[in-house]
Amino acid sequence: MLRQVDFTSIHGGYRRLLPRAELGVGKALESVAPIVDDVVRRGEDALRELSERFDGVTPVLSVPAEALARAEAELEPELRASFEEAIRRRRTVAQQRELDPDLAPVELAPGARVGLRNIPVARVGLYVPGGLAPLASSVIMNVVPAQVAGVASIAVASPPQKEFSGLPHPSILALCSMLGVTEVYSVGGAQAVAMFAHGVDGLCEPVDMVTGPGNIYVVAAKRLVSGLVGIDSEAGPTEIAIVADDSARPGFVAADLISQAEHDPMAASVLITDSVPLADAVRVELETQVAGQAHEERIRTSLSGEQSAVVLVRDLDQAVDVANAYGAEHLEIQTRDAAATAGRIRNAGAIFVGDHSPVSLGDYSAGSTHVLPTAGFAAHSSGLTVRSFMRSVHVIDYSAEALAGVADGVERFAHAEDLPGHAAAIAIRRI
Numbered sequence: 001m002l003r004q005v006d007f008t009s010i011h012g013g014y015r016r017l018l019p020r021a022e023l024g025v026g027k028a029l030e031s032v033a034p035i036v037d038d039v040v041r042r043g044e045d046a047l048r049e050l051s052e053r054f055d056g057v058t059p060v061l062s063v064p065a066e067a068l069a070r071a072e073a074e075l076e077p078e079l080r081a082s083f084e085e086a087i088r089r090r091r092t093v094a095q096q097r098e099l100d101p102d103l104a105p106v107e108l109a110p111g112a113r114v115g116l117r118n119i120p121v122a123r124v125g126l127y128v129p130g131g132l133a134p135l136a137s138s139v140i141m142n143v144v145p146a147q148v149a150g151v152a153s154i155a156v157a158s159p160p161q162k163e164f165s166g167l168p169h170p171s172i173l174a175l176c177s178m179l180g181v182t183e184v185y186s187v188g189g190a191q192a193v194a195m196f197a198h199g200v201d202g203l204c205e206p207v208d209m210v211t212g213p214g215n216i217y218v219v220a221a222k223r224l225v226s227g228l229v230g231i232d233s234e235a236g237p238t239e240i241a242i243v244a245d246d247s248a249r250p251g252f253v254a255a256d257l258i259s260q261a262e263h264d265p266m267a268a269s270v271l272i273t274d275s276v277p278l279a280d281a282v283r284v285e286l287e288t289q290v291a292g293q294a295h296e297e298r299i300r301t302s303l304s305g306e307q308s309a310v311v312l313v314r315d316l317d318q319a320v321d322v323a324n325a326y327g328a329e330h331l332e333i334q335t336r337d338a339a340a341t342a343g344r345i346r347n348a349g350a351i352f353v354g355d356h357s358p359v360s361l362g363d364y365s366a367g368s369t370h371v372l373p374t375a376g377f378a379a380h381s382s383g384l385t386v387r388s389f390m391r392s393v394h395v396i397d398y399s400a401e402a403l404a405g406v407a408d409g410v411e412r413f414a415h416a417e418d419l420p421g422h423a424a425a426i427a428i429r430r431i
C-alpha cells in the first residue's frame with residue numbers, strides 16, 4: 001500500500017526523485033476560464049446555474065443573518081467549546097507572535113527618516129472548502145488572522161450543500177456568526193473565486209485579495225485572477241512527511257500518515273527513515289489501522305499512489321537533507337532529539353515536534369495556521385498569517401537640509417542612468 005524508495009546510495013538531487021502529486025493547474029485552467037468569464041458576464045444567474053451543475057443544489061447565494069445565528073444557536077455545547085478554544089488559541093498566537101507593531105523610523109542622517117508602516121488589505125474574500133469534507137476549521141484559519149491584521153471588510157464563501165437546502169455546512173455558518181462575519185456566500189469552486197475577484201453587481205463587491213485552500217479548480221481560478229487581486233498561494237493536494245528514527249512509535253507514525261491520506265485520494269503521505277524495522281512495523285500498523293476506517297477506500301488510494309512512499313535513508317543527516325528537498329506542507333519530527341532535528345529544517349510549511357504534536361492538532365487547535373504551502377512551495381512561501389493580510393509601506397520623510405546632503409549623489413546616479421528628469425526633480429529643490 002505504501003511503496004518504498006531507497007535513497008541510501010543517492011547523494012543529492014532529491015527534489016527530482018521525491019514523490020509528488022501532479023498539480024496540473026494548466027490543464028484545469030482550460031475548464032476554469034469559461035467559468036470565470038461566465039460569472040463576469042452573467043453574474044448571479046451564472047452563479048446559480050454553476051452551483052446547480054457542480055454542487056447539485058440551488059444555492060441561497062447571500063446567506064441570511066438568521067441562518068448564521070441559527071447555526072450558532074444550534075451548536076452542541078461541546079462543539080462550541082472546541083470552536084471557542086480554537087479561536088482563542090489562533091487569536092492569541094496571531095496577536096502575540098504575528099502582528100509586529102509599526103517599526104520606529106530609522107534616522108539615516110539628521111532629518112533623514114525612513115519608517116515602515118504595516119497596512120492591512122482593505123477587503124478580502126476567504127474561501128472555505130466544502131467538498132469531500134466541510135472544513136469549518138478553515139473559517140478560523142482565514143478569518144482570525146485577517147481580523148487581527150485589521151482588515152475592514154471580510155467576505156466568506158463556501159459551497160452550498162444538498163443536505164442543508166443550498167446553504168453551506170452549519171458548522172461553517174456557526175463559526176462565521178461566532179467571529180462576527182455577516183457577509184457570507186453560498187458559492188463554491190472556481191465561481192466563488194471569480195465572484196470575489198470581479199464582483200457581481202447587486203450581490204458582492206470585488207475584493208483586493210482571495211485566500212483559502214480548495215481543489216484544483218479553485219487553485220486554477222486563483223491563478224487566473226492573480227494580478228487582478230492578490231492570492232495567498234496555489235495550494236495543491238495536502239501532504240505530510242514524517243522524519244523518524246528507530247525510537248518512533250509505529251502506531252503514531254501510521255496514524256499520522258492516515259490522517260492526511262483521509263483528506264483526498266491525491267493526498268501525499270511520506271515517511272523518511274533510516275530504520276528498516278520501523279518502516280516494516282509502520283506498514284503492519286497501516287494495514288491494521290486503515291481497515292474499517294470511514295474513508296478506507298480514499299485512504300488506500302492515497303497511500304498506494306505515486307505521491308506516497310517510505311523513503312529509506314542512510315542516517316538522520318540524509319533524512320534532514322531529504323526533508324528540506326521535499327519542503328512538506330506538514331513535517332513531523334519523531335526522533336530521539338526531535339527539537340534538535342527540527343532546528344535543522346529549513347523548508348516546511350509547519351514543523352510538528354515530537355510524539356505529541358501530530359498534524360491533526362495543527363489542523364484545529366494548536367494555535368498555528370493550517371493554510372500552508374504545498375508542492376514544495378515551502379522553500380519560498382509561508383503559511384497564512386496576519387502578515388499575509390498586510391502590506392509593508394516605506395514612509396520617507398527628509399528635510400530640506402537632509403535632501404541637500406545627498407542631492408549630489410542622487411543627481412549623479414540619475415544622469416548615469418540617462419534619466420535627467422530624475423536629476424531635475426532634485427535640482428529644483430536646491431533653488
